[in-house]
Amino acid sequence: MSNKVIQAIYTDDDVLLGAVKKVKAAHHHIEEIYTPFPVHGLDKAMGLAPTRIAIASFIYGCIGLAVAIAMMNYIMIEDWPQNIGGKPSFSFLDNMPSFVPIMFELTVFFAAHLMVITFYLRSKLWPFKAAENPDVRTTDDHFLMEVAVSGNEEELSAFLKDTGAVEVKVSEKH
Amino acid sequence: MYTFSNKLRLSAFVLMIVGVLGLGYGFLAAPATVEEAKAMVADAHHGHGDAHGEAAQAHEEHHDASHDEHLLHQLQNKPWAALYVAAFFFMMIPLGVLAFYAIQRVSQAGWSPILFRVMEGITAYLLPGAVLVFVILALSGVHMNHLFIWMDSEVVAHDELIQGKAGYLNVPFFLVRAAVYIAGWVAYRHFSRKFSIAQDTAGDDSNFKKLFKMSAGFLVFFLVSESMMSWDWIMSVDPHWYSTLFGWYVFASMFVSGITVIALTTIYLKSRGYLEEVNNSHIHDLAKFMFGISIFWTYLWFSQFMLIWYSNIPEEVTYFITRIEDYKLPFFGMVVLNFVFPLLVLMNSDYKRLNWFVVMTGIVILAGHYLDIYNMIMPATVGDQWFIGVAEIGGVLFFLGLFIYVVFTALTKAPLVPKRNPYIEESRHFHY
Numbered sequence: 001m002s003n004k005v006i007q008a009i010y011t012d013d014d015v016l017l018g019a020v021k022k023v024k025a026a027h028h029h030i031e032e033i034y035t036p037f038p039v040h041g042l043d044k045a046m047g048l049a050p051t052r053i054a055i056a057s058f059i060y061g062c063i064g065l066a067v068a069i070a071m072m073n074y075i076m077i078e079d080w081p082q083n084i085g086g087k088p089s090f091s092f093l094d095n096m097p098s099f100v101p102i103m104f105e106l107t108v109f110f111a112a113h114l115m116v117i118t119f120y121l122r123s124k125l126w127p128f129k130a131a132e133n134p135d136v137r138t139t140d141d142h143f144l145m146e147v148a149v150s151g152n153e154e155e156l157s158a159f160l161k162d163t164g165a166v167e168v169k170v171s172e173k174h
Numbered sequence: 175m176y177t178f179s180n181k182l183r184l185s186a187f188v189l190m191i192v193g194v195l196g197l198g199y200g201f202l203a204a205p206a207t208v209e210e211a212k213a214m215v216a217d218a219h220h221g222h223g224d225a226h227g228e229a230a231q232a233h234e235e236h237h238d239a240s241h242d243e244h245l246l247h248q249l250q251n252k253p254w255a256a257l258y259v260a261a262f263f264f265m266m267i268p269l270g271v272l273a274f275y276a277i278q279r280v281s282q283a284g285w286s287p288i289l290f291r292v293m294e295g296i297t298a299y300l301l302p303g304a305v306l307v308f309v310i311l312a313l314s315g316v317h318m319n320h321l322f323i324w325m326d327s328e329v330v331a332h333d334e335l336i337q338g339k340a341g342y343l344n345v346p347f348f349l350v351r352a353a354v355y356i357a358g359w360v361a362y363r364h365f366s367r368k369f370s371i372a373q374d375t376a377g378d379d380s381n382f383k384k385l386f387k388m389s390a391g392f393l394v395f396f397l398v399s400e401s402m403m404s405w406d407w408i409m410s411v412d413p414h415w416y417s418t419l420f421g422w423y424v425f426a427s428m429f430v431s432g433i434t435v436i437a438l439t440t441i442y443l444k445s446r447g448y449l450e451e452v453n454n455s456h457i458h459d460l461a462k463f464m465f466g467i468s469i470f471w472t473y474l475w476f477s478q479f480m481l482i483w484y485s486n487i488p489e490e491v492t493y494f495i496t497r498i499e500d501y502k503l504p505f506f507g508m509v510v511l512n513f514v515f516p517l518l519v520l521m522n523s524d525y526k527r528l529n530w531f532v533v534m535t536g537i538v539i540l541a542g543h544y545l546d547i548y549n550m551i552m553p554a555t556v557g558d559q560w561f562i563g564v565a566e567i568g569g570v571l572f573f574l575g576l577f578i579y580v581v582f583t584a585l586t587k588a589p590l591v592p593k594r595n596p597y598i599e600e601s602r603h604f605h606y
Contacts, residue, residue, distance in 0.1 A: 097476075097483050
C-alpha cells in the first residue's frame with residue numbers, strides 16, 4: 001500500500017457535503033476532512049460513529065456524587081459527629097438536606113471537568129502539540145478532504161475534480 | 175380535521191359517571207356527628223393492631239370536646255378536599271399549557287407552531303375547569319365545608335394571626351380576586367384561539383402580530399395572577415404559614431404537568447393517524463421540556479424545604495413537620511416520581527424520541543404532581559385522617575373524564591395544523 005493521499009480543496013460547505021456523499025457512494029476511503037467551522041451533518045455524511053462522551057460524563061457525575069457522599073459521611077457523621085447549631089449528626093440521612101448543595105456541585109464538577117479532560121485525551125489536544133493542519137487555508141475559508149489512493153491515481157483526481165473541488169493535489173502522507 | 179372517536183367519548187362518560195359515584199360515596203360516608211366520627215376512627219385503629227390501639231387510647235384521654243370537633247371537621251372535609259385537589263389539578267394543566275403557549279408565541283419558537291392547535295385544544299378545559307374550582311371556593315365561602323379555616327368567623331375570633339390577615343383573607347375579596355384571575359386567563363385563551371384561527375384565512379400577518387403582543391401582555395398578567403392564585407387557593411389552607419417562593423413552586427408543578435399533557439395528547443393524536451407531520455424531534459423537544467422542568471420543580475421543592483428545615487423556625491417548620499410525620503410516603507414518594515424517575519429515564523437523548531418511553535414517564539410525572547397538590551391541600555384540611563380511597567380516586571376519574579371530553583371536543587373544532595402561521599414551514603421540517 002502506498003502512503004499517498006489526494007487532497008481535494010473546496011470553498012463551500014454545501015459543495016463539500018455533496019462531494020462527501022459522492023465519494024462515499026463511489027466507495028473511496030475518506031481519511032480526514034479539515035474544515036474552518038463545524039459543518040452540520042458532516043459526521044453523518046461521512047458515517048462517523050456517534051460520540052460516547054455523554055455516557056462518560058454520566059459515569060463521572062456518579063463518581064462525583066459518590067465522592068461527595070463518602071467524604072461528608074466520613075467527616076460529618078463518622079469521624080467527629082459534633083453538634084453544630086443543633087443540626088442532627090446521628091446519621092447521614094438525618095442531616096442530608098444540608099449536604100445536598102455540595103453533593104450537587106461535586107456531581108457537576110466531576111461530570112464537567114473529567115468530560116473535558118476525556119475530550120482532550122481522546123482528541124489528542126495539549127498545549128505544545130504540533131498542529132496537524134495540511135493547508136493553512138483550512139482554518140480560514142477552505143475545506144479539505146483527504147482521500148486514500150487505492151488503484152488509479154489519475155482517475156481519482158479527475159473524479160474529485162468533478163465533485164466540485166477547486167484544487168486537487170497528491171501528497172505523500174506520513 | 176379531527177373526529178372524536180366514539181370509543182374515547184364513551185370512555186370519558188364512563189369515567190365521569192364512575193367519578194361521580196365515587197365522590198357521592200365519599201360525601202355519603204362522611205360522618206355527620208362527633209360520635210360517628212369517633213366510631214370511624216376507633217374502627218380504623220382496631221384494624222391497625224394492638225400497639226397502635228393502646229397508643230391511641232392513651233392519647234384519647236387527653237381528648238376534649240374541641241379535639242373531637244376537630245376530628246369531625248377533618249373527616250367531613252375529606253370528600254371536599256378530594257374534590258378540590260382533583261378540580262385544582264385538572265384546572266392547572268390547561269393553565270400551564272396556556273403559559274407554555276404564550277411563551278412559544280412570544281419567543282417565536284420555530285419548532286412548536288405545528289402543536290399550537292393541540293395546545294389550544296387542551297386550554298379549552300380552562301373555562302369549565304376554573305369555573306368548577308370557583309364554585310368550590312364559593313361553596314367554601316358560604317360555609318358548606320371547612321377547607322379554609324380563615325373563613326370560619328369563630329376561628330378568626332380567637333386567632334390574632336388570622337385577624338391580622340383579614341384585610342387580604344376575607345371571603346368577598348377572595349372571590350373577587352378569583353374571578354379576576356379566571357377572567358384574565360379565559361379572556362386570553364378566548365382571543366388567542368380566535369386570532370389563531372383567523373390567521374388561517376387572513377391575507378396578512380396582522381392577527382399573528384396582535385397575538386404576539388397579547389401573549390406578551392398575558393405573560394405579565396399570568397405571572398402576577400398565578401402567584402396570587404397560589405397564595406389564595408392553596409397557601410391559605412394553612413393561614414398561619416407562608417413561603418415566598420410558593421407561587422413559583424406551584425407554577426413549576428402546573429408547567430411540567432401541562433407540557434406532559436401536550437406530549438401525551440400529541441402522541442395519542444399521532445398514533446390515531448392525525449398530525450402526520452409531527453416527527454420524533456417534536457416529541458424529543460417536549461420530552462426535553464418535561465425533563466428540564468421536572469428538575470426545575472425539584473429545585474424549587476428542595477429550596478423551599480431546605481431553607482425551612484435548615485433554619486427550623488417553629489412558626490414555619492410545622493408545615494413540614496406535619497407532612498413528614500403524617501404523610502411520609504406521599505411527601506417523599508412524590509420526589510421520587512417527580513425527580514428521580516424522569517431524571518434517570520429522560521436523560522438519554524434516544525429514549526426521548528420513543529413514544530412509549532415518553533408516555534410512561536408522562537403518566538408517572540402526572541401522578542407525581544397530583545400527589546404534589548394532594549400534599550399541599552390534605553395536611554391542612556384532613557390532617558392525619560388522609561387516605562387515597564374511593565372519594566379521591568373518584569374525584570380524579572370525574573375530572574379526567576370531563577377533561578378528555580372537553581379537550582377532544584375542542585380539537586374537532588379546527589384543523590389540527592395552523593395554515594398561515596409564518597413559522598409553520600419551519601415547524602413542519604423541524605429536525606433535531
